Amino acid sequence: MKTTLEDISPVKKKLLIEIDSKEVDKRLNHAYGEIRKSAKIPGFRPGKVPRKILETYFGNQVIDDVTRELISDSFPKAVDEAKTFPLGQPILEKETLKQGQDFNYSAIMEVRPEFEVKDHLGLDVEKEILSVSEEDVQKRLEEIREANGKMVPIEEERQIRDGDFVIVDYEGFEDGQPIEDVKSSNLLVKVGKNDLHPKFDEALIGLKKEDETEVDIDFEKDFYHAKLAGKSVNFKIKTADIKELVLPELNDEFASNLGADLKDLDSLKNELKTAITSQEEKRIDSEIKQRLLEKISEGIDFELPEVLIEAEINFSFKRLNDNLERSGSSLEKAGITEAGLRKEFRPASEKRVREMLILDCIAKQDKIDIDDDDLEKGYGKLAESMGQDIETVKKYYEARGQLDSLKEELLKEKTLNYLVEHANVTEMEKDALTQGEGLEQEEK
Known part of the structure; x- marks a missing residue:
């Protein structure tokens, strides 16, 4: 077997493979030999059918089968010989297989770009100082309070005001004609939240129950x-009802009703502070890593494999589609087209692919890998977050063939931690950090 690797672009290659005629003949002879054993053709005894007759009856099938067999057996070896690794499914171009002739085929494939990451250690980076205030805890308390509130109709006859909950019927028109699927009945609108558009909410203020109005909005x-x-x-809008959210009192009884382990309001506040602190730690950790990645990315330019970008877009698309289905909706009901959504997902997908390739390169350059201890710790963290024992988590990943994906995630996290450990970190208050980032954006 002979192999030749040709460059189409930094991330696209053409692998040419030539298989010797002797190997071709050997495979064809074997295939016809196997068919001869069981072929039943009138006028010939089993096992005695001449090759020419077999070729007449089974020639196309044999050519197809042997071609697939030769490609399946030779391609992995050819990839190894060429010292390359295809991403995704290669595009094959092949000749027709013939007795006594070499068999040639080619594979056009995308590969990872080759580049080097320099000056990635010792970078200056800012980190937000962790701070959880009483105001943060109170805000979370109010969110829980609202979630446990009761929606009740307003008894008095009054006008709608900001913050009210209004049941509305509406329909959208363009040039006097109704727009398909831009219509709703008994829709609950929190005035001032501006879920559809600020002008829509503004049009409701001052109306009363069962009033009608119109508003023009340019989107x-x-x-x-x-x-x-x-x-x-x-x-065209009609108000069906006006409601308000009656909130429960913030007291010990309210807290104890939320969970058996909560004795009073103070214990609820303490639990919320612990939860907020944990969330803030994760956010701050994620943000400093993102800042480092962006600094490293600035000086590196390389082409991205389209197959990796498409895989990221597909993942995001499926996740959104699944979420819509679980909520009883769909892309069509939400007025979203697949083409538009995929276009919207592309910039973020390209960014993720770029960062993934940079982290992979750093891990390879600096000899960072995942050992058994890292994997065991990874299982432990997952078990804690999932509320399962470690053995159950192990079986879950092994049964679904997701062990490699888990190792990739662990390697990414280990590499990011390595970059933070080797960075010059300056801690700053949140306001100062936000102001500094705003100035950087203006300069860009």
């Missing part, structure tokens, strides 16, 4: 709802 071209994006829409 931006990049508006999230595809059937409204870039359009001038006239909404």
Whole structure:
């Protein structure tokens, strides 16, 4: 077997493979020999059918089978010989297999770009100082309080005001014609939250129950709802009911009703502070790693394999689609097109692929890998977060063939931790850090 690797681009290669005629003949002879044993053709005894007759009856099938067999057996070896590794499914181009002739085929494939990461250690980076205030705890308490509130109709006859919950019916029109799927009945709107558009909420203020109104709204071209994006829409609105959220009192009884381990309001506050602190630690850790990655990325330029970008887009698309289905919705109901969504996902997907390749390169250059101890610690963290024992988590990943994916995630995290450990970290208050980042964005 002969192999030749040709460059199409830094991330696309063409692998040419030539298989000797002797190997071709050997495979064809074996295939026809196997068919001869069981072939039943009128006028010939089993096992005695001449080759020419077999070729007439089974020639196309044999050529297809042997071609697949030769490619399947030779391609992994050819990849090893060429010292390359294809990403995704290669595009094959092949000749017709013939007795007594060499068999040639080629594979066009995408590969990882080759580049070097320099000056990635000892970088200056800012880290936010962890701070959880009483105000943060109180804000979370109010969120829990709202989640446990009761929606009740307003008894008095009054106008709608900011913060009210209003049941509305509406329909959208363009040039006097109704827009498909831009219509809803008994929709609950929190006035001032601006879920659809600020002008929609503003149009409700001052109305009373069972009032009707109209409002014209010009939507931006990049508006999230595809059937409204870039359009001038006239909404006809009717208010069906006005409600308010009655909140429970913040006291010991309220706290104890939330969980058996909560004795009073103070214990709830303590638990919330612990939870917020943990969340803030993770956020701050994630942000400093992201800042380091962005600093490292600035001086590196390389082409991205399209197959990796598409894989990221597919992952994001499937996740959103699954979430919509679980909530009883769909892309069509949400007025979102697949093409538009995939286009929207591309920039973030390209960024993730770029960062992944940079981290992989650093891990390889600096000889960072995942050993058994790292894997065991990874299982431990997952077991804690999932509320399972370690053995159950191990079986879960092994049964689903996701062990390699887990190792990739652990390697990514280990490499990021390595970069932070070797960085010059300056701790700053959140306000100062945010102000500094704003100035950097203005300079760019």
